[in-house]
Amino acid sequence: MVFSSCKKNNEPSFSAANETGTTQFTGVIVKEQEGGSTAPISGVVVTVDIKNSQLYPNSPTAQGSNVYSGTTDANGLFSINVVTNGNGIRARVNVANTISSYDPIGGTQVLFQVSNDPGHLYFVAGVPVSASYTMVPTTGTGTAVTGTATVTGTVKEQLYDYVHGPNYGGDTLLPLPNYTVMLNFNKDPNTQLVTAYTAVTDAKGNYTFTISTTNAQGYPDQAQVYVNALAGTMDTIKSSGRVIGQPGVYAAPPTITINNLTPNTISNDNYFTYNSFTAN
Numbered sequence: 001m002v003f004s005s006c007k008k009n010n011e012p013s014f015s016a017a018n019e020t021g022t023t024q025f026t027g028v029i030v031k032e033q034e035g036g037s038t039a040p041i042s043g044v045v046v047t048v049d050i051k052n053s054q055l056y057p058n059s060p061t062a063q064g065s066n067v068y069s070g071t072t073d074a075n076g077l078f079s080i081n082v083v084t085n086g087n088g089i090r091a092r093v094n095v096a097n098t099i100s101s102y103d104p105i106g107g108t109q110v111l112f113q114v115s116n117d118p119g120h121l122y123f124v125a126g127v128p129v130s131a132s133y134t135m136v137p138t139t140g141t142g143t144a145v146t147g148t149a150t151v152t153g154t155v156k157e158q159l160y161d162y163v164h165g166p167n168y169g170g171d172t173l174l175p176l177p178n179y180t181v182m183l184n185f186n187k188d189p190n191t192q193l194v195t196a197y198t199a200v201t202d203a204k205g206n207y208t209f210t211i212s213t214t215n216a217q218g219y220p221d222q223a224q225v226y227v228n229a230l231a232g233t234m235d236t237i238k239s240s241g242r243v244i245g246q247p248g249v250y251a252a253p254p255t256i257t258i259n260n261l262t263p264n265t266i267s268n269d270n271y272f273t274y275n276s277f278t279a280n
Helices: none
Strands: 020-032 038-040 045-051 065-071 077-085 089-095 098-103 108-114 120-123 129-137 146-161 172-175 180-185 195-200 206-214 223-226 230-233 236-238 241-243 247-250 256-258 266-274 277-279
Touching: 020 045, 020 098, 020 120, 045 077, 045 120, 077 089, 089 129, 098 129, 120 129, 146 180, 146 223, 180 206, 195 206, 206 223, 256 266
Parallel strands: 020 129, 146 236, 146 266
Antiparallel strands: 020 038, 020 077, 045 065, 045 089, 065 077, 089 120, 098 108, 108 129, 146 172, 146 206, 180 195, 180 223, 223 256, 230 247, 236 241, 247 277
């Protein structure tokens, strides 16, 4: 007699932690005003950071996190739909700093921040969560002004003076028109994040950036301006005019760092020159 048997595969058991769902996170944010009263504050960004390792605790490959955000309306109210699970997740809540009026009559603008760190809240699928926060003006801020700063400059290509030889003072700089220049500003006064700007040079190689900025305390107001490497030719200048040379690549000039870009400032001497060439 021959006996045979088959082994039944063990199916994984699922619990509430394997099943995701949503919950609603709502709340109100007010700000202190001159004289001790409070008022709703609009435009404040609230975020909830949930780690995937907590959202999917039975998954060995769950990495990273999801960030959910909402912004307060004119009544200081916010509402965020958060993905969580049945067992609940302890998630990080953050309320971003913002600029708003402290003196409602004089219109004095200051930088506000929450009086206490929001810390962590517990989110369970289907169970609403509510919270309220108070924002206070930062110590020693004084009057803060939001506005724009201007950054200008020129992009040029250095051509070798074939008649007089290298390092001659007459080496020609030609403007690069229709060329993209990039700028990263370290802290936008509205989003609190690094903001990327792009500009395109005009016929004379000039570029202009208009940057949203503030002079409020806590804002370094620093920009990094840069260009990419340039594919082209190592052109030369002879008495008869410009001669197209061997193709290759110009290395990108060093990044320009600009400090103290507060409202109404102008930084206008930011020049890029392509002069380091490698032939193909």
